[in-house]
Amino acid sequence: MKSAKMAGLSWFSFGRALQNERPTRSAFHASILIREIQVGPKVGMRTNWFRGRLVRTCRFRLRFMLGMAVAAVAISTVSAQQNPNADGTPVHMVVTVEPHHGSDVATVTRDDVMVYEGKERDQVLDWVPAQGDHAGLELFILIDDSSSQSVDTQISDIKKFIAAQPATAKIGVAYMQNGTARIEQNLTDNHDLAAKAIRLPVGYFGADASPYFSLSDLAKHWQQDGTRHEVLMVTNGFDPYYETGDMLDPYLAAAIEDCQKTGILPSAIYAPSAGHVGHSYWLNYWGQIYLAKLAEETGGEAYYIGFNGPAVDFTPYLKDLAARLNHQYLLTFAAKPKKKPGLQHVKLRTELHNVDLVSADAVYVPASE
Numbered sequence: 001m002k003s004a005k006m007a008g009l010s011w012f013s014f015g016r017a018l019q020n021e022r023p024t025r026s027a028f029h030a031s032i033l034i035r036e037i038q039v040g041p042k043v044g045m046r047t048n049w050f051r052g053r054l055v056r057t058c059r060f061r062l063r064f065m066l067g068m069a070v071a072a073v074a075i076s077t078v079s080a081q082q083n084p085n086a087d088g089t090p091v092h093m094v095v096t097v098e099p100h101h102g103s104d105v106a107t108v109t110r111d112d113v114m115v116y117e118g119k120e121r122d123q124v125l126d127w128v129p130a131q132g133d134h135a136g137l138e139l140f141i142l143i144d145d146s147s148s149q150s151v152d153t154q155i156s157d158i159k160k161f162i163a164a165q166p167a168t169a170k171i172g173v174a175y176m177q178n179g180t181a182r183i184e185q186n187l188t189d190n191h192d193l194a195a196k197a198i199r200l201p202v203g204y205f206g207a208d209a210s211p212y213f214s215l216s217d218l219a220k221h222w223q224q225d226g227t228r229h230e231v232l233m234v235t236n237g238f239d240p241y242y243e244t245g246d247m248l249d250p251y252l253a254a255a256i257e258d259c260q261k262t263g264i265l266p267s268a269i270y271a272p273s274a275g276h277v278g279h280s281y282w283l284n285y286w287g288q289i290y291l292a293k294l295a296e297e298t299g300g301e302a303y304y305i306g307f308n309g310p311a312v313d314f315t316p317y318l319k320d321l322a323a324r325l326n327h328q329y330l331l332t333f334a335a336k337p338k339k340k341p342g343l344q345h346v347k348l349r350t351e352l353h354n355v356d357l358v359s360a361d362a363v364y365v366p367a368s369e
Contacts, residue, residue: 088334090125091365094228094265095348096299096358097327105327106355113357114349115333122346126332134330136227137169138187140218141194144211144235145175145182147201147271150310151234154271157314158234159195164322173197176235179213181221210242211235212255212294215266219258228328230300232321233268237287237294245286252290259298260343261364267300267324269317271310299360331359337368 097108110127128134141158162171171194172187185197211233222229242249259266268291272284288304295302301324303317311317335344344365348357 087337088122089337089365089368090332091335091363092226092263093331093333093346093359093363094130094263094299095329095331096265096324097329098324098356098358100354100356102354103323104354105323106352108329108350108352108355108357112350112352112355113331115331116347116349117336117344120336122336123334124331125334126330128330130228130325130328130330135166135168137166137325138172138222138225138227138229139165139169139325140172140174140181140187140222140231141198142174142176142181142214142218142231142233142235143198143201144233144271144273145177145201145203146273147203147234147236148273148310149200149203151271152200153312154234154310154314155198155200157318158198161314161318161322162191162195162198165191174214174218175201176211176214179209179217181214181218210239210251211237212239212249212251212290213241215255215294216251216258219255219262219264222262222264224262228325228330229262229264230325231264231266233266233291234271235268235287235291236271236273236284237268237289237291238273238283239287239290245282247289247293249290252294256294256297257343259294260360260362263360263364264298265300265360266298267295267302267321269303269311269314270305297361299358335363335365338365339367341365341367 095113097105099105108127110124113124113127115122115124130137141162165171167189169191170187170189171185171191172183173185173194174181174183176182184199185194188194215231215233218231239249239251241251258264270284270288270291288302292302292304294300301321303311303320305311331348335346338344342365343362345362346359348359350357
């Protein structure tokens with residue numbers, strides 16, 4: 001009787017502790033009181049019941065606290081994404097709008113565009129179609145002089161492409177020779193004059209040290225004037241100065257960086273070189289991989305041909321390039337200010353259906369004042 005009475009008083013005290021919501025104290029009392037009572041069938045049942053209640057209470061509170069913490073982080077993240085940072089340095093990019101499927105290209109407005117640096121969203125300051133007064137275009141045709149002369153049937157395709165460009169477009173012609181971009185015709189709005197500068201390549205290996213040397217040379221001597229700067233390369237893409245066969249070619253990386261800094265969008269059509277290089281599966285494989293990487297990271301387009309010689313007809317690729325030029329926008333956004341000038345990686349997104357926003361992976365941001 002005495003033991004039962006003591007047990008009853010003890011459980012009453014334990015219940016009061018739970019009711020007062022003091023989890024740490026309750027757990028302490030439970031460990032002491034359970035040792036004080038004489039364990040019998042009924043007492044053991046009560047012990048298990050209260051022990052289970054205590055565990056369930058602690059678990060509930062722990063889950064509640066974790067849920068609140070996760071919710072706070074989620075709200076903070078969504079708030080940062082929905083409220084773009086307006087305090088930044090204005091920078092400019094050329095963006096090409098492409099459809100996921102089909103050929104119908106949707107109209108994209110400023111409100112449809114989101115720009116991110118990492119997880120932080122930047123404010124879009126301007127989004128203007130490259131049409132009318134904003135249709136300015138400077139386009140260089142850059143042909144590898146080591147290409148096989150079998151591309152003679154495609155020369156007429158390039159000339160027709162030049163003639164079809166808008167009257168406001170300025171066209172230049174250059175050839176890759178010994179690591180430089182040798183200008184055959186400087187930028188001109190006289191498209192007939194530019195077309196006449198197109199000739200057959202000399203067709204011997206060594207006429208160009210690396211196509212990426214020549215592209216960098218062109219980028220460094222091309223004065224920025226606020227208009228679109230684009231390049232159409234005709235080359236095998238192989239770099240004789242880096243024959244390792246991996247994605248670490250420093251000359252390719254330098255050309256990508258030069259284009260990103262100056263806002264140049266290079267596109268490329270594969271054309272094999274003369275001699276052994278022209279039929280080497282290994283060299284042509286990596287050449288086309290390099291061209292694809294160049295275009296992907298700068299906002300251009302690389303046209304994959306295969307390994308059976310030059311394309312019979314350049315027309316489909318040139319038609320696609322012309323469509324890209326007709327669906328470009330001039331983007332201005334507020335980039336995060338930095339103490340030192342340099343490239344900043346950016347991502348463009350849109351919630352529009354069947355729309356891709358194609359741009360360079362990085363943009364040059366000047367130092368904050």
